Amino acid sequence: MNLDALGRVLSPKQLRSIVGALATPQIALWAGAVSSGKTIASLLAFLIAVIRAPDHGLIVIVGRTLQTIERNIIDPLQSSTLFGFLAGQIHHTKGSTTAVILGRTVHLVGASDAKAEGRIRGATIALAYVDEATLVPQGFWMMLLSRLRVPGAKLLATTNPDGPAHWLRTDFLLRGASVGVRSWHFTLRDNPSLEQSYIDLLMAQYVGLWRRRFIEGEWCLAAGAIYDMWDPAQHVVREVPPITRWISAAADYGTTNPFHAGRLGLGADQRLYLTHEWRYDSKREYRQLTDVEYSARFRDFLDRTGGRPPYTVIDPSAASFRTQLHEDGLTSTSGDNEVVPGIMTVASLLATDRLKIAGSCPEIANEFPGYSWDEDKAEQGDDVPVKVADHGLDMIRYGIHTTRAIWRHQLRAPVIPQAA
Known part of the structure; x- marks a missing residue:
């Protein structure tokens, strides 16, 4: 040596x-x-x-x-x-x-x-x-x-x-x-x-909690808003460009809690788009659905919004629902449930202007601003989001993080914000 x-x-x-x-x-x-x-x-x-x-x-x-x-x-x-x-x-x-x-x-x-x-x-x-x-x-x-x-x-x-x-x-x-x-x-x-250009890229990709820990090297609490880079004026779009490739459909399963599904596509501008969502809230509807009913409605949602994408990613806790989908002819994948890495993937895409939400998906757009770290758990050494109004956010995390090997090299170069 x-x-x-x-x-x-x-x-x-x-x-x-x-x-x-x-x-x-x-x-x-x-x-x-x-x-x-x-x-x-x-x-x-x-x-x-x-x-x-x-x-x-x-x-x-x-x-x-x-x-x-x-x-x-x-x-x-x-x-x-x-x-x-x-x-x-x-x-x-x-x-x-x-x-x-x-x-x-x-x-x-x-x-x-x-x-x-x-x-x-x-x-x-x-x-x-x-x-x-x-x-x-x-x-x-x-x-x-x-x-x-x-x-x-x-x-x-x-x-x-x-x-x-x-x-x-x-x-x-x-x-x-x-x-x-x-x-x-x-x-x-x-x-x-x-090189400075690579440092600038890292600074753009790592935001909020992850910038403090992974760029500045701080041992810091997870506190405040998780998606503090969220800006509806930037991230919600009225018109979605042509989709050149469907990536995934995803679902966060719920019976007493809401069932939230969505589909993810690669736009002609090389950004990821959540193009459609479907949500069923049994508390609003005063009726719980069975797995058979959820399967039928979920498959109908896919057929109405562009067909069945290559990957169908389901809440990993929903084993019975995945079984029902399989019996109904739809093969699915269990979502990658690494919560913090998954959140970081979504946050990085938002921060670098490579993820957009269609204006026709108001339910998930309404969840982004209030998604926060559980500060009591953080004091005990655990990074855990507060489990309130997060069903759409869990869905998009499954759909994006689980398929990252598919879309990673197809996106446009990250937009690096200019220093003030």
Whole structure:
């Protein structure tokens, strides 16, 4: 590894963090903004640590899922220009729970819920790397620490900030050396490879809560309006341009609560449009519908508004309704219910002028202004929206976030607001 060459492309903070991590007794933590260079620095430290790791004990990489580990860690190691010196030294088959890195077997562990701790229970671990540590359950993190039983064992981790009450901040970052932690806070200025145009793009895409956390690197509460960029004068349109491709139809299922459906299309101007909505509120109508009735009305809604799109995305809690749709000849997909990432996807599209709502969809337009974070839950460390008047917003989140791989590369370039 040519350290002189690396020194010419890494920032002083990146270099200091690599040296410091290797000298840290147990836990090294890189925190801060997205695209700030913390991942590259942490991976370089990890590679050196792999070479130095004791023969006795496992080496593990931990992430929320196996897929995120492959995307965030394995793929960069195999393809990044910076890691060209690793050619032939990183071996991994897509979907496999192991990789071979610099001749050592490395176990890839998804930790999306509390049950994941069973995957490392009883193991002896010499080196661990954790991607996005705030997304790992606290119980798993504590179990992982208890498995570092080899002399000189280390845990390296990266994260973006979360709420100030998050256990990683209160129990580890703030306590620092007293619990064996050494940490570095990264901002966009710490990544020398970023061009100003890319920084401007990030500033446009990350708004509100996400700008404070992911761009400014703050550990801040989720408070106030969620879609604070919402402007009906900008986002609601009287006329929808020709739809060049239907993307999805989506539905948030309700019996006592409203059932809210809508359809999403790609306009000729390369923006996403919610073109139609259909809502049934049993409290207004004084009658609840069965799954058979909902299926018939939902399918009629699709047939009346342009036919059946490639993807029909349904509230993941509505298993019985999805079964009924299948029996009626309509195949559906369970919506991606990652609430905060889904909200962030919608917010980014609104902020960069790439999502519009047709004026014929007043029900959902009326929900945007009042959608807020639950401040009581935020004080406890959880980012949760207040569950009031959100059925249309859940619907559009399912329809957009679940199909993001389909429309992502078909949209126009983001509109970057000019500085005042």
